[in-house]
Amino acid sequence: MTIVPNRIEGAAKHVAARDAQIPKEWKFDSSIIPHNPSTFYRHNLSEDEIHIVELDATALARAIAEGTYTSAQVTEAYLKSAAAAHAGTNCLAWFDVELARQRARWLDQQLMQSGKPVGPLHGVPMSVKDFLCVKGFTQSSGHLSSAGHTPQEDADIVAIFRAAGVVFFAKTTQPQSIMHLETSNFYGTTTNAYNRLLTCGGSSGGEGALVGCHGSPIGISTDPTTKRVPRDGMLGVTAHSRICGSIGPVCHSVRDMDLFYKVLFEAQSWKHDIKLVPLGWRHVDTNGQGAGFDGWSGQGNTMRIGIIRDDGVVRPVAPVRRALDAVVGKLSARTDVELVEFPQLFSKEAWSITQQLYYTDGGRKLDEALGDEPKLPLTEWITSKAKDLNRQEVDALVARRNSMRQLYYDHFKSFRLDVILSPAGPAPAQPLETTKYWSYTSFWNLLDWPAAVFPTGLHVDPAVDEETYPNPNNEAEEHLFSTYSATIGQGSPIGLQLIAPRWQDERLMAALKKIDQVLPLA
Amino acid sequence: MTIVPNRIEGAAKHVAARDAQIPKEWKFDSSIIPHNPSTFYRHNLSEDEIHIVELDATALARAIAEGTYTSAQVTEAYLKSAAAAHAGTNCLAWFDVELARQRARWLDQQLMQSGKPVGPLHGVPMSVKDFLCVKGFTQSSGHLSSAGHTPQEDADIVAIFRAAGVVFFAKTTQPQSIMHLETSNFYGTTTNAYNRLLTCGGSSGGEGALVGCHGSPIGISTDPTTKRVPRDGMLGVTAHSRICGSIGPVCHSVRDMDLFYKVLFEAQSWKHDIKLVPLGWRHVDTNGQGAGFDGWSGQGNTMRIGIIRDDGVVRPVAPVRRALDAVVGKLSARTDVELVEFPQLFSKEAWSITQQLYYTDGGRKLDEALGDEPKLPLTEWITSKAKDLNRQEVDALVARRNSMRQLYYDHFKSFRLDVILSPAGPAPAQPLETTKYWSYTSFWNLLDWPAAVFPTGLHVDPAVDEETYPNPNNEAEEHLFSTYSATIGQGSPIGLQLIAPRWQDERLMAALKKIDQVLPLA
Incomplete structure (x- = not known):
């Protein structure tokens, strides 16, 4: 096998x-x-x-x-x-x-x-x-x-x-x-x-x-x-990471x-874990009322969704664009939803900070844990992106991350959005040992915003999704374009994600129920 | 003047x-x-x-x-x-x-x-x-x-x-x-x-x-x-501090x-400051019901107060003991309150970590801000307690602080307490330029627990409060015992403090109202 x-x-x-x-x-x-x-x-x-x-x-x-x-x-x-x-x-x-x-x-x-x-x-x-x-x-x-x-x-x-x-x-x-x-x-x-x-x-x-x-x-x-559900009893070499994860379902x-x-x-x-915030699950109804909000932000209480088509660093390949277009098409036919194009911010910088903050020690502690165990290629690759930082460097990155968190939230609010709809990555599942860019999802870890990835019902189909990508803008894009293939990827499901601001997990779930009404697309 | x-x-x-x-x-x-x-x-x-x-x-x-x-x-x-x-x-x-x-x-x-x-x-x-x-x-x-x-x-x-x-x-x-x-x-x-x-x-x-x-x-x-009320627009040299303050009234x-x-x-x-937790002020009634609690923890729904008489490092001087005894005396006459002696933990270590975490850079940034301005004696003294730490040292202290937070909360819960009553310091206001030990209050900053200092109505009275303190246990105690004087301090009000666990600001206020009913003592 x-x-x-x-x-x-x-x-x-x-x-x-x-x-x-x-x-x-x-x-x-x-x-x-x-x-x-x-x-x-x-x-x-x-x-x-x-x-x-x-x-x-x-x-x-x-x-x-x-x-x-x-x-x-x-x-x-x-x-x-x-x-x-x-x-x-x-x-x-x-x-x-x-x-x-x-x-x-x-x-x-x-x-x-x-x-x-x-x-x-x-x-x-x-x-x-x-x-x-x-x-x-x-x-x-x-x-x-x-x-x-x-x-x-x-x-x-x-x-x-x-x-x-x-x-x-x-x-x-x-x-x-x-x-x-x-x-x-x-x-x-x-x-x-x-x-x-x-x-x-x-x-x-x-x-x-x-x-x-x-x-x-x-x-x-x-x-x-983070800080809403317990993490104790999770064993991993994460002591030197400043990107904090949280528990969720598959x-x-x-x-x-x-x-x-x-x-x-x-x-x-x-009540027993002092790290957690005492914020119970709050009911949000289909009108977006609850969790401290009076309803959805669009005109006539419609749910206002910002669409991120592209993060500006690694452009999505054909099947992802097709799935996003299809979901947007279905949603735009609804009267209870308002759609708006939403430009992504900070993509390049966020990915760079994220890669570094995964391992503030440059991966030393992981190296110790591995001992003689060889580093698998993608372990080697991701840890090579992180330097062993000193206190001032960590403080500066964390300060910048915190400032990006506020600036991004201000940006989101200036569009009066409820949630964001975005690709879950620049491509559907990629060939083994080739995935090197996941800032479409890790971006939300950096901001500490909840996101839910969902299947659209569409699958990769070489008949419509095979395409050449002639002009990569950077190394990450070049790598994706050169390794992605709709022929190899045939049949793989195409997911998208829905995202809401920090603490608004309940609004995310309520919004997801609305999206779910137009799914599956095939 | x-x-x-x-x-x-x-x-x-x-x-x-x-x-x-x-x-x-x-x-x-x-x-x-x-x-x-x-x-x-x-x-x-x-x-x-x-x-x-x-x-x-x-x-x-x-x-x-x-x-x-x-x-x-x-x-x-x-x-x-x-x-x-x-x-x-x-x-x-x-x-x-x-x-x-x-x-x-x-x-x-x-x-x-x-x-x-x-x-x-x-x-x-x-x-x-x-x-x-x-x-x-x-x-x-x-x-x-x-x-x-x-x-x-x-x-x-x-x-x-x-x-x-x-x-x-x-x-x-x-x-x-x-x-x-x-x-x-x-x-x-x-x-x-x-x-x-x-x-x-x-x-x-x-x-x-x-x-x-x-x-x-x-x-x-x-x-x-912290993280319940906004801090933006607070200007201070705090970038290198890992002890976080919060806004409160006098x-x-x-x-x-x-x-x-x-x-x-x-x-x-x-709603606009992404650093804050969306946790509104929750009503807690006189029975301690509210904010996720069914009532006070003592028998028959009495409020259960842990009494800290002494933090084990710097013992309180006579007027503080007198005020605490007096308040405890008044409270013990009440049927809606249950009192229990509560041993303090971690005092020595907490003070040492606190002094260090005020200035993880050893006070360098403060030095830069001061420039040619001479350091006042107590500025000099507190910054001398902090070393310029590297990333590993900061991470280790923060990890230990986090572990102390959980251990202390477990300790508190093992006594089934609602709040803690404690001296607000080892002495009432001390002579100018002599105050060097404030771990009776900074301890709660380190844990991030809310505390309210209140006047008891009693004042320092040399007739009853003058006392010699022959056997100091350590340098901090020796300093206090040698600088404190009930004669110099005559008339100064004697305060105590009430403390509740992190996030339980509302329970603290409800408890304070009960304490307030037995005050002022004179």
Whole structure:
């Protein structure tokens, strides 16, 4: 099944340990794995099981609570489907069939005895990005020296979902250094759910691949506004990063995102975690009222969306432009939406500051953690962008970042926007080991604004998307134009993103529901 | 009037410019200034004016709104009283009789024409700590090279209170480096409102002296939880500090504090200032219900107060112990309060980290700002405690501070406390130029917990408070014991403080109202 060879010496025993967790009868000869493994689960699941893994988490929770399915049935379907997803993408970092089955049985008993679910996600399987601790699940932070650790405590966020009744069954892969867009480490390379020649992205690439292949209904990954949900129990070499991430879901529907945040915020983690702001989830209605706002900002209470077509550094390739045009076209037919072209600011500078602030120590601490482990090419590449800064240099960059945060917000407000619609990157998933520019998303990490990436329903189609890009403006654009191919990328889904200002996670979700009404486009 | 000579060469022109702002008829021969100038205003105010300056801001606002007094009358009374306060304490950094009178007349006209106040503080005079910009009021950041600047824009916080209808009339003094407890700079030394041999404290010493002498009903100063109220337009050499302050009032009553926060939070500054958290002022009732809490934590919904008697580093002197005993005695007679001894943690380490984090650059930037200006002794002393740190050292101290924040909160919660009652310092106001230990208050800055200092109604009385302190445990204690004297400190008011966890500003205010019911003690 290996597409890219595993180049990490000493990885074998960890790979073997992980592989031993997957029952033999759920392993597949690599010759039968299709180029697009996103529906490969149909190969080894029963009709009922196929039906189960095509439900979203909200529907699953309801079906279990109402007795349509037991958690044991649902869990079994997902265990099988996850094994198929893994065969197609190498997305699992750990897998525990027995812990999952035990937990599902216990939940079924509880429901039978008490007649009521233990929480709003009673019996629903949930996957978790590797660096978040799940009690009893062997894990890593992406590099070899962190591998094989088995936590005896749940991360705070994991404990919240455990209390909500989920069944943990899988940990998912992440990049060697966590911080880049190629999910490749000592477990090998994770590939795209829709096309094995493409990256699954990162850092939550394993979650993306597993959920994309219906191997999990919902997974814990990263990012709304920071300081609203707990981060304790997240293990990674991030001490010298000044780009702060946050927890978010990978899932199949907008209502699942809602459910995820409902559970997360009802835990009121700020009552024990002093780092968090005591700001509960605020209801925002379809008119944009709530969370301190009187309604959407457009004329006649229409939702006013700023369109970023291009960040001015790396121009989007044809399929991304096509998807954005299509969504804008659909939205412009609506009377409850107002669209306005919105020029992006600071792109070049933001990307430069972001690359540097990922590693204020120039990647030294990561080097120490890696030890003799070779740096994978994109780890090498991203860390080469960061210098070991002194105090004055860090202070100056952080000050500039803070000033950009205010200037950008002023810019946003001067257009009276509610949200921004933008490409999620200059291209859909790129060929393996070529992704070097992700400032379309990391820009919002730098500002600390929440963003939601959603599929448009459109897929890359060489018939309409193949194009030559003759005149790159800079090295980053040249690299993208020379590595992108609609032919290689065929079938890959095209996503876009919706963004709202810091703290306005609730307005983002309300806006996303409106966008969702025009989707899927195909 | 000079008690401590002004040691800053080149200060004369700024002192002269400031003095020229005070009308001749409101200047006093130093021979008639009493040792305790807190009621010296009675010397040159009419009966009506005396009545006016003895009201709190809430009462003043009501009296003006109801037409009992005009803003012009009230303002004139405070202008005269402020001049007297200044004669007694040297607390003014700037004074503008004409701007104040114009503003008061305009407000009176508005009220007459429209029949309604422009805001909840219509016509009420307000003083402002020097480093906060007030349009048209010449200001400084404490050192000479910053002096003489006249801003054309209000600081955000000042603009909020201007919109609420206040009359600005005075800027108040602050320390040379802002960050210590001796209010002494090129304007000379500001002395205590109750005893001219004592410090007025700092950094808001000028506000303390002016309000203490009834020269202002309420002033803008510093600190609740950070990131709730705006800081833009605060000019100081703070770029290299990692101890973050926040805006708060100096005033005469708990209800004035309430009014101050009501005005401040109703401005919803987070809607334009992206640094702020969108957390409005939340109502907390007398049962402690509100702001996400179901009530006070003690048995039968009693308010549970932890008593810190001693921080373990510098033990409080006799009058402080007496005041704490007295308040505890009064509280223990109440059935709605539960008291528990609460051991302080981290005192020594916290003070050491605080001193260092004030100046992560070892005070270099301050040195640059001072140029040839001599460092005053306590500026020299506090900056000598800080080294020029490298990035790793700053990161390590900030990480330790963050870990202390969580550990302390866990400690607090393990005692199931609502608030903490503690000395506000190891001694009441100390003799001039001797105050070197303020970790009883800076500790809460380090944790970012809101604290309110309140007068107990008790004053230093050599008959009961003179005591020898034979066995100091360390240098800081030795310094305090050797410089403190109840005889010199006679008549100085004894304050205590009430503290609540980060973000719980509203619970702190609700708790303060309960404490206020047993005050004053004499």
